[in-house]
Amino acid sequence: MTAVSDRQKLAYVNSQAADGRVNLEFETEEGMTLNLGPQHPATHGTLRIVVKLDGEQVLSCEPVMGYMHRGYEKLTEVRTYPQVTTLINRIDWLGSFANEVPFILAAEKLMEIEAPPRAQWIRTILFELSRIANISLFVGDMALHIGAMTAAFYAFRDREFVLNQIESATGGRFHPNFNRIGGLKDDLPKGWVADTKASLERIRDFCDEMEILVEGNEIFQARTRGIGVIPSEIALQFGLSGANLRASGVDWDLRRDQPVGLVWDKVDWKVITHPDGDSFARFWVRLQEIRESCNIVEQLLDGLPAGPYMAKVPRVIKVPEGEAWVATENPLGEMGYYLVSQGGLGPFRVKIRTASFNNVSVVPWVCRGVYVPDVVTILASLYFILGDIDR
Amino acid sequence: MDAVATDAEREQIVADLRDRLGDALVGFHIRPGDDLWVRVTRDVWQEAGMIARDHLGFRAFEFVSAIDWLPSPFGKGEDSSLDPIPQVAGDIVTGYAGGDTRFQVFARAHSLSQHMGITLKVDLPDDDLSVATWIPVFAGANWHEREAREMFGITFVGHPHPVNIYLPGQFEGHPLRKDFPLLSRHVKPWPGIVDIEPLPGGSSEPSSEEGEA
Numbered sequence: 001m002t003a004v005s006d007r008q009k010l011a012y013v014n015s016q017a018a019d020g021r022v023n024l025e026f027e028t029e030e031g032m033t034l035n036l037g038p039q040h041p042a043t044h045g046t047l048r049i050v051v052k053l054d055g056e057q058v059l060s061c062e063p064v065m066g067y068m069h070r071g072y073e074k075l076t077e078v079r080t081y082p083q084v085t086t087l088i089n090r091i092d093w094l095g096s097f098a099n100e101v102p103f104i105l106a107a108e109k110l111m112e113i114e115a116p117p118r119a120q121w122i123r124t125i126l127f128e129l130s131r132i133a134n135i136s137l138f139v140g141d142m143a144l145h146i147g148a149m150t151a152a153f154y155a156f157r158d159r160e161f162v163l164n165q166i167e168s169a170t171g172g173r174f175h176p177n178f179n180r181i182g183g184l185k186d187d188l189p190k191g192w193v194a195d196t197k198a199s200l201e202r203i204r205d206f207c208d209e210m211e212i213l214v215e216g217n218e219i220f221q222a223r224t225r226g227i228g229v230i231p232s233e234i235a236l237q238f239g240l241s242g243a244n245l246r247a248s249g250v251d252w253d254l255r256r257d258q259p260v261g262l263v264w265d266k267v268d269w270k271v272i273t274h275p276d277g278d279s280f281a282r283f284w285v286r287l288q289e290i291r292e293s294c295n296i297v298e299q300l301l302d303g304l305p306a307g308p309y310m311a312k313v314p315r316v317i318k319v320p321e322g323e324a325w326v327a328t329e330n331p332l333g334e335m336g337y338y339l340v341s342q343g344g345l346g347p348f349r350v351k352i353r354t355a356s357f358n359n360v361s362v363v364p365w366v367c368r369g370v371y372v373p374d375v376v377t378i379l380a381s382l383y384f385i386l387g388d389i390d391r
Numbered sequence: 392m393d394a395v396a397t398d399a400e401r402e403q404i405v406a407d408l409r410d411r412l413g414d415a416l417v418g419f420h421i422r423p424g425d426d427l428w429v430r431v432t433r434d435v436w437q438e439a440g441m442i443a444r445d446h447l448g449f450r451a452f453e454f455v456s457a458i459d460w461l462p463s464p465f466g467k468g469e470d471s472s473l474d475p476i477p478q479v480a481g482d483i484v485t486g487y488a489g490g491d492t493r494f495q496v497f498a499r500a501h502s503l504s505q506h507m508g509i510t511l512k513v514d515l516p517d518d519d520l521s522v523a524t525w526i527p528v529f530a531g532a533n534w535h536e537r538e539a540r541e542m543f544g545i546t547f548v549g550h551p552h553p554v555n556i557y558l559p560g561q562f563e564g565h566p567l568r569k570d571f572p573l574l575s576r577h578v579k580p581w582p583g584i585v586d587i588e589p590l591p592g593g594s595s596e597p598s599s600e601e602g603e604a
Binding site for chain 1: 422426463499506533535542556
């Protein structure tokens with residue numbers, strides 16, 4: 001009976017896990033050790049930051065994670081391709097739709113299937129809507145970390161309009177699970193285009209409000225300008241991506257620079273960069289990107305082509321042998337899947353490259369020498385989701 | 392706007408690498424219009440990264456990870472734990488750019504100016520799972536190598552802080568190796584197995600346990 005011994009083995013592993021957590025070392029030959037987290041309002045989930053201090057100044061800063069590690073890379077090896085999208089929805093839970101897309105595109109690349117134009121357009125629209133929902137929460141959240149409570153409520157209020165649109169199209173507010181290999185689960189409901197345009201107006205108003213309320217605020221600027229500067233060379237070295245990279249002055253956006261089968265090249269929009277590389281630049285770039293996303297969605301809604309939303313695919317999905325890498329510009333940054341298939345019903349290996357993992361790996365570098373309150377604003381401005389670090 | 396790299400440019404990259412590395416470049420693969428894979432020997436792993444970064448323009452770091460090419464001895468792990476474990480024997484089949492060993496480390500970087508990426512691979516012999524660290528090439532490799540170390544048991548020579556990143560300190564085993572069982576599947580079989588819809592036209596009866604899950 002293998003079952004019994006395995007159960008014992010699992011119990012043993014679990015007990016070991018509990019032990020290992022408590023026994024983390026705290027050597028303090030120099031200075032004082034301060035723990036932020038695991039559950040701290042400033043850490044976006046269960047991330048723990050061990051900070052060594054000399055007075056108010058940070059000597060070293062080491063993020064400790066793994067509290068939410070769910071082993072998705074192992075789990076994908078025992079799932080079939082259609083089942084995997086359910087899992088990877090949960091990586092970055094604020095922009096779930098965007099998580100599914102690169103995986104589906106990688107599988108489609110190996111199968112040499114292309115989604116019909118209407119599916120590509122709807123994918124791009126929902127991708128950008130999930131970006132708006134994700135980043136608008138960041139804007140409120142960043143202000144919350146500085147100590148401004150109101151903006152967070154505005155963000156939650158206005159994000160609701162976008163989430164409602166995602167829900168009415170996909171049936172899920174947070175976990176749409178709407179992509180299929182070869183297209184989408186369903187077509188858009190009636191009247192969706194007009195409703196979405198109305199909700200975009202609310203988001204544009206929200207951006208204006210935030211510019212007055214947060215961005216122009218003197219305290220906010222004092223807390224973020226010149227704090228946590230990441231030069232472009234360091235950003236590339238650590239593999240930063242998304243708004244964090246563009247806020248360091250690197251003009252790189254996968255939506256424009258690596259077309260992967262979505263339709264950003266069909267509309268007119270611009271890549272936002274900022275030369276400063278500080279916390280304020282990261283906030284500013286993201287706020288402007290919400291506006292750009294609104295423009296993208298609006299143009300796509302106007303030009304939405306008619307036609308089928310699903311290509312012809314076999315009933316049982318088998319992906320031919322091969323390896324594929326597809327990365328897209330997700331709300332948090334570059335998210336990519338390195339998919340290895342050996343011709344079966346499920347992947348042989350999936351390497352999930354998430355944006356937050358690389359974005360947070362720069363924290364020990366950037367937090368050295370700053371003051372304690374700045375650690376919080378730097379973490380907030382780098383913007384990570386714990387599920388996206390721990391996978 | 393020149394947003395898409397051509398295969399000719401990819402071949403040029405391979406030629407440049409071969410000029411500098413010689414026989415240490417063991418294999419390469421170009422998927423037409425898509426991507427580039429290059430396999431090097433273990434001795435030049437770090438050097439190949441340096442060359443790619445400094446001379447070929449791959450300045451932006453993506454990831455370092457590893458892969459275990461052993462066919463899983465547990466199948467898909469969706470069967471009841473009371474059934475005998477299917478011993479899926481079979482030969483190791485490696486992917487693009489070939490491979491001679493069970494474990495491979497692979498890393499990826501991309502070039503902002505040429506709009507293309509490169510995947511570098513290196514074989515690790517079973518009796519010595521170690522390779523030089525990539526931290527001097529890209530500082531961001533630090534955490535990725537810690538992850539590959541705990542998940543596959545690979546030693547990155549020269550890594551300054553080789554401790555677990557996700558797993559607890561005394562965890563035994565390397566979870567992403569194919570011979571590490573997914574224990575939760577063995578304790579409780581995959582509940583979804585009972586309500587699999589039969590294929591249309593197929594003769595298989597729905598399971599009698601349907602609805603219980």
